[in-house]
Amino acid sequence: MAFTVELEEWVGSVWHRFITRRASPDFPEARVELLERQRALALLFRATGGASGMSVEAASERDLLLRRSLLQQVAGTCKSVPLAWRDDNSLRLPASLAVFPDATLNQDLYRWLALLAAEAGPMRHWGRDNQRWTCHLLQRYPAMAPRYRRLVDAHLALRPDPATLGPGEAALERALCQALREPGSVEQFPRSERAAWPLPLWLYPPQQLGSPQAADLDDESEETLATRPGEQKSGRKRATRVDENRRDGGFLVVRLENLFSWTEHVDLDRWSDDSDDPDASKVADDLDELTLSRQRVRKGGGLKLHLDLPPADVDDIPLGEGIKLPEWDYRRQCLQPGFVNLQMLLPRDDEARPLPPRLHAPAQRLRRQFEHLRNDRQWLRQQPQGSELDLPAWLDFHVERQHGQCAERGLFLEQRHTQRDLACLLLADLSMSTDAHLNDQHRVIDVVRDSLLLFGETLAVLGDDFALYGFSSLRRQQVRMQQLKSFTQRYDDHTRGRIQGLKPGYYTRMGAAIRQASELLKGRKRRRKLLLLLTDGKPNDLDLYEGRYGVEDTRQAVLEARRLGLTPFCITIDQKAGDYLPYMFGANGYTLIHQPEQLPLRLVQLYRQLTQP
Numbered sequence: 037m038a039f040t041v042e043l044e045e046w047v048g049s050v051w052h053r054f055i056t057r058r059a060s061p062d063f064p065e066a067r068v069e070l071l072e073r074q075r076a077l078a079l080l081f082r083a084t085g086g087a088s089g090m091s092v093e094a095a096s097e098r099d100l101l102l103r104r105s106l107l108q109q110v111a112g113t114c115k116s117v118p119l120a121w122r123d124d125n126s127l128r129l130p131a132s133l134a135v136f137p138d139a140t141l142n143q144d145l146y147r148w149l150a151l152l153a154a155e156a157g158p159m160r161h162w163g164r165d166n167q168r169w170t171c172h173l174l175q176r177y178p179a180m181a182p183r184y185r186r187l188v189d190a191h192l193a194l195r196p197d198p199a200t201l202g203p204g205e206a207a208l209e210r211a212l213c214q215a216l217r218e219p220g221s222v223e224q225f226p227r228s229e230r231a232a233w234p235l236p237l238w239l240y241p242p243q244q245l246g247s248p249q250a251a252d253l254d255d256e257s258e259e260t261l262a263t264r265p266g267e268q269k270s271g272r273k274r275a276t277r278v279d280e281n282r283r284d285g286g287f288l289v290v291r292l293e294n295l296f297s298w299t300e301h302v303d304l305d306r307w308s309d310d311s312d313d314p315d316a317s318k319v320a321d322d323l324d325e326l327t328l329s330r331q332r333v334r335k336g337g338g339l340k341l342h343l344d345l346p347p348a349d350v351d352d353i354p355l356g357e358g359i360k361l362p363e364w365d366y367r368r369q370c371l372q373p374g375f376v377n378l379q380m381l382l383p384r385d386d387e388a389r390p391l392p393p394r395l396h397a398p399a400q401r402l403r404r405q406f407e408h409l410r411n412d413r414q415w416l417r418q419q420p421q422g423s424e425l426d427l428p429a430w431l432d433f434h435v436e437r438q439h440g441q442c443a444e445r446g447l448f449l450e451q452r453h454t455q456r457d458l459a460c461l462l463l464a465d466l467s468m469s470t471d472a473h474l475n476d477q478h479r480v481i482d483v484v485r486d487s488l489l490l491f492g493e494t495l496a497v498l499g500d501d502f503a504l505y506g507f508s509s510l511r512r513q514q515v516r517m518q519q520l521k522s523f524t525q526r527y528d529d530h531t532r533g534r535i536q537g538l539k540p541g542y543y544t545r546m547g548a549a550i551r552q553a554s555e556l557l558k559g560r561k562r563r564r565k566l567l568l569l570l571t572d573g574k575p576n577d578l579d580l581y582e583g584r585y586g587v588e589d590t591r592q593a594v595l596e597a598r599r600l601g602l603t604p605f606c607i608t609i610d611q612k613a614g615d616y617l618p619y620m621f622g623a624n625g626y627t628l629i630h631q632p633e634q635l636p637l638r639l640v641q642l643y644r645q646l647t648q649p
Contacts, residue, residue: 067134068142070094077150081127086154089366089584089591091615095119095128117234120149123242124367125583127153135236136190144183145236151180152239159241163215163225166238170219187237188216196233204228352381352518361548363512366588376548378515385537388529391493392536395486395636399493402640406498422448458564458647459501459523461557462491463549465571466506466518471540472572474632480572480609481540486636487570488520488535494640496527500647501560504531505553506538509545511579516542517552523560546575547589550604554597566646567597567604570639572632574616591620605646607639 070077071094078092097118118130129149133142155169155176174181192213198206207226212235215222360374391399418429426449433447464487470480488504495502504520518538521531550569557565575586597604606617606626617626627642629635 063134063137066137066139066142067132068139068146069132070129070146071131073143073146077129077146080147081150081154084151084154086127086150087584088619089587090122090124091126092150093126093128094131095121119234119240120153120236120238121240121242122153122156124585130236133236135194138190141187141190145187148180148184148187148237149239151177152237156239159239162238162241163212163222166235167215167219167222169239170237174219184237191235191237192216202228205230205232208232352384352516355380355382355519359552361515361551363547364589364592366585371592376512376515376545378517378548378552380552381516381518383518383520383534383537385533386530387533387537389533389536390529391489391532395489395493398637399490402490402494402637403497406494406640406644417449418446419448419450420446422446422450424449456498456500456647457562458566459557459560459562460495460566460568460643460647461503461505461523461553462488462568462570463553464488464504464506465544465546465569465573466508466538466540467542467544467573467576468508468540469544469573478633480632481538483609483632483635484570485535485538487639488538489532490636491639491643492521492527492531492535495643501562503556504535505549505556507545507549508540508542509548509577509581510542511577512545512548512581514542515545515548517549523556543577543581544571544573544575544586545577545581546571546586547593550590550593550597554593554600554602557602558600564647565602566643567602568643569604569606570635571606571608571610573608573610587616587620594621594625603646607635607642609635 074092081090081092082088095118118132120127120129122128127150129146133145135145136142151173152166152169155173156165157169159165170184174184195213196209198209201209204226205228208228209232211222211225212232216235216237358377358379361376361378362371362373363375364370365372417426419426426447430447464484466481466484470484473479474483492502492504501523502521503523506518506520507516509515518534520534520538521527525531546569550567553567557567575590576582577586581589594604604621604625606621607629608617608626609629609632611628611630613626613628617628620626629638
């Protein structure tokens with residue numbers, strides 16, 4: 037019996053591999069991976085006019101209502117296909133390309149899509165926009181015409197024969213082939229109930245706008261591309277309209293086990309909320325008949341509560357009124373004055389605590405390493421008197437005297453104490469992502485606390501002017517900046533208690549925190565001013581601050597800090613920081629700690645490197 041089961045499984049796996057391979061339209065032997073060319077494509081995209089803040093990432097597969105062959109239906113393939121698309125935040129390319137039998141053509145297709153994305157703008161009509169972008173690209177780079185022609189010829193040889201399609205699908209196929217051969221020559225696209233076979237040389241609408249099906253090329257409404265998130269246009273449905281039953285609530289009048297199908301309708305009022313069901317489109321595809329009613333409920337009419345903020349009696353203590361700060365809108369290329377409200381807070385857990393015993397040994401070791409910097413003595417050259425002869429100055433004097441030039445200068449070296457003339461503000465990210473575990477014993481917030489404690493212990497011995505702050509945010513109305521130690525406060529057990537009482541929460545509106553830290557730091561009368569940012573991820577918040585918007589605002593805040601004469605530097609433990617931090621802080625404005633457990637010691641060593649004369 038067991039042998040029979042194993043034989044059935046083996047035969048099934050062999051059949052699955054065979055039928056899948058025969059039904060697949062790809063050429064696996066010529067497959068090209070995006071991961072191997074991601075950096076080169078990102079460089080090409082930005083060098084040809086693409087936005088610097090956009091990343092190049094892999095696109096997930098997307099459903100299209102295609103006409104599949106019998107073999108593809110049996111194998112269950114070609115339901116979803118990877119398509120290239122872009123939005124304001126990223127360029128999404130297929131994770132791999134095997135659409136051509138030649139690997140060189142697949143590589144050229146990646147390059148073509150990167151160039152086309154750099155030329156593209158907002159998409160209003162899938163067919164006409166791609167033609168227009170292609171024309172502009174070929175006019176801008178005439179040398180691309182032969183390569184584009186090779187891609188088109190190779191792709192047209194693989195497209196379905198219009199003679200094997202229905203009248204509507206055949207007319208659409210001919211129009212798309214004409215648009216590929218002669219971009220800009222097709223203005224009107226025929227209607228069809230099914231989507232055309234994918235065009236790998238064109239960009240598709242963003243993922244949140246759905247996929248361009250055949251009906252989307254109809255000129256009756258160019259806004260048909262803008263479907264709701266998750267929706268896919270499908271075939272026609274039978275529909276019946278029923279009168280709405282307005283009742284005060286509703287009760288289930290039948291037992292659930294008596295419902296034999298989705299199409300069975302119970303005429304009662306069902307309560308609903310304001311949120312859209314992400315699975316609504318999938319449910320609609322499963323229905324043979326749609327039952328519609330007009331429900332007279334005003335959108336957004338319900339009462340919504342947000343319980344993220346704690347009550348005032350347990351929340352941190354506000355220091356004065358909120359501070360209105362600007363925020364950069366990259367879409368308008370301007371600062372929005374007074375757009376963000378930042379609230380300075382004093383941690384309510386202000387109980388004095390000593391340094392934890394586990395940190396005594398590393399703190400003592402760091403104190404010994406940094407004590408000599410406080411008492412550092414430097415040799416001053418060309419002094420009128422001193423303990424040793426300045427040989428380079430004496431040689432210069434001797435040569436000048438031989439040539440008749442005798443400038444007065446000191447000829448001695450003198451050793452004197454030097455004073456460190458710098459100020460540093462350390463800004464720590466306290467968002468809820470720091471609640472993640474690094475291992476079985478430590479979370480990110482634990483490492484951040486230890487880093488702040490050792491940093492404070494070291495700088496207190498060194499005698500440098502420093503301040504410690506933490507930040508988080510909950511939309512633009514509530515950017516929270518916790519004062520752990522200001523420039524005028526002593527580093528003592530009260531400061532240690534505030535640091536040990538830190539708790540993660542909320543989000544990371546980085547730009548506002550950097551702007552306020554810059555205001556605090558620029559007032560210090562020091563020759564050098566260092567702004568350190570300690571974080572574990574990208575800037576983000578619940579509103580528009582997610583994605584490119586937050587990256588661009590943070591970059592603008594860093595540029596503003598540099599114009600004030602500050603030196604901003606970011607220290608991160610995010611292993612993907614190389615994708616966005618070089619754009620925000622510059623190639624030499626950040627460092628990545630690959631082993632987060634070493635952050636407490638590495639932070640102090642980085643400070644020493646950054647402040648060396």
